[in-house]
Amino acid sequence: MGKSSCYAAASGIKRGPWTPEEDRKLLAYIQLHGHGSWRSLPQKAGLKRCGKSCRLRWRNYLRPDIKRGNFSLHEDQTIIQLHALLGNRWSAIAAHLPRRTDNEVKNYWNTHLKKRLAKIGFDPVTHKPKAAILGSANGDPKNWSNLSHIAQWESARLQAEARFVKESKLRMLESAPAPSLSDEHHQFAPPLVPQCLDILRASAWESLISMSRSSSRSAALTNMNGQGNVSFGDHHHVNDHGINMNAQDYGSNFEAPTSDQQLSSLMGYDDAALMSSVATGSMNINELFGEYCGDECSELLPALHHDTGFEFGGAWTSLEQLM
DNA sequence: AAGTGCGGCAACCGCAAAAGG
DNA sequence: ACCTTTTGCGGTTGCCGCACT
Structure with missing residues (x-):
């Protein structure tokens, strides 16, 4: 038996472009009751559409928090x-x-x-x-390598943000009372923007590093002397490429890093010499952290990963490959 | 004016992940 | 632990309107 599809030519199920009347019915129903189960919505709303079609119409067209028109x-x-x-x-x-x-x-x-x-x-x-x-x-392959490097960090950051948003929504739902009309305003509201992720990450890095810095760092830096002198100047933070990371997106108290130095500082990399060793390939990322943190680093990273929900693994591997 | 080609976009399809029982 | 249902996502399709011949 073939796989069933809600769009299959089942009896009475309409497909194709939505009429203004259908839009009105769907909008009115959702505003009054919320969407609930999409599967059962069409019948309740008096629509001859499948739930999937209703959901798509709502999501892509009818939601009040949608901006239409030209892209800036x-x-x-x-x-x-x-x-x-x-x-x-x-x-x-x-x-x-x-x-x-x-x-x-x-x-x-x-x-x-x-x-x-x-x-x-x-x-x-x-x-x-x-x-x-x-x-x-x-x-210049080096430039592309650096761009990829930036990409890995940003990709990891976005994963963490997505997780943060998801968990925030879950917390909101858990703490919310039974569904009511007022709850629908949450559905209408713009997506929750992560406000403190970078702060969390930065503080996590700071904690991680400060725990071990005092015991290991001076030795590490001593060892690093003379190893590579390539400037890390072409390691730009994504902001320098115009990525949409406005400070307001992260809360009023957060200032997005605007330079390599600031980013490095945020992440605990405030020594260009150390980073240039990574850049030149004389040290891989794990060695870098080994130098910074000592042996306990290997235990701290998974803990940090767990605490922040941050998927380091993929970016880590890729960073090593790139460097 | 009619025919044709093309671009833009809403909607559909199918798969995968998540959620629920 | 397994199965079913629901939801989310990305790729694709097909309709519509416009420009051109």
């Missing part, structure tokens, strides 16, 4: 840069564009931005100049 230059930049970092993870990209839906972002990418990138000579998949892909000597 800033939104263009954000999409392009996040796509370079995340690939086709439209929901993650849309999460950084307030009031935009993943479907809208996806469509906009496919119909506008992809072509625009191609037109100016960039591969829309890799975001590298086509010349570089073809092995041209003009492309």
Whole structure:
């Protein structure tokens, strides 16, 4: 027996474009009762649609917190840069564009931005100049390596943010009383923006490092002397590339790092010499932390991972490969 | 004016993960 | 632990309107 689909030509199930009347029914029902189970919604709302179709219509079109219309230059930049970092993870990209839906972002990418990138000579998949892909000597592999490096950090950061938002929502639901009309305003409200993640992360790093810094750091730095003198100047924080990390997104007390030095400082990397050893390949990321933290580092990292919910693993591996 | 091609976008499809029993 | 249902996501399709011939 074939797999059933809610869109299959089942009796009486309508498909195709939504009429204003259907929109009105769906909107009225959700405003009054919330969506509840999408499966049972169409019948209750008097719609001859499947629940999946209703959900999609609500999510992509009827929700009051949706912004429609032209994308701003800033939104263009954000999409392009996040796509370079995340690939086709439209929901993650849309999460950084307030009031935009993943479907809208996806469509906009496919119909506008992809072509625009191609037109100016960039591969829309890799975001590298086509010349570089073809092995041209003009492309500096080190620069791309650094970009990838940045991408790994940002990717890990976004994972953590997504987790944070999810957990925050769960906490909200747990603490909320039984569903009522007023709860629907939560559904209408813009997605919760992580306000303290970077602070959590920064403090976690600071804690981790400060625990061991006093005993290990001076020795580490002594050992590092003379090992590599390449500047870390081309290790830019994503902000320097225009990533959408406005300070207000992280709460009024948080100032997003605006330079390599600030980022390094936030993460406990306030010694360019140490980082340049990583950059030159004379030390891998685990060795770096070994030097910083001593043997207890290997125990602290999983604990830190657990406490912050931060997925270091993938970024870690990739960072090592890149360096 | 009619035909054709193309771009934009809403909607559909199918899979995977999460949630619930 | 397993199965079923629900939800979320990304890729794809097809309709509609506009521009061009």
